[in-house]
Amino acid sequence: MKTSYHVVIMVILIVLSIALYNRGLAAAPLILLSAQLFYLFFSGWRTLKNKS
Numbered sequence: 001m002k003t004s005y006h007v008v009i010m011v012i013l014i015v016l017s018i019a020l021y022n023r024g025l026a027a028a029p030l031i032l033l034s035a036q037l038f039y040l041f042f043s044g045w046r047t048l049k050n051k052s
Helices: 003-021 027-051
Strands: none
Touching: 003 027
8 A cells, every 4th residue: 555545544543533532432543543553664664674
């Protein structure tokens, strides 16, 4: 997946978190957001490791 898609997904998740925070349901989008960040970090780290 392209990085631009990840940015769009992350922005949507952040907006969802803010919208659901008032209702106390922000946990679900935040879990997805942290999974997304972990995936980006892991794939980026693997790419850097392969180049060196």
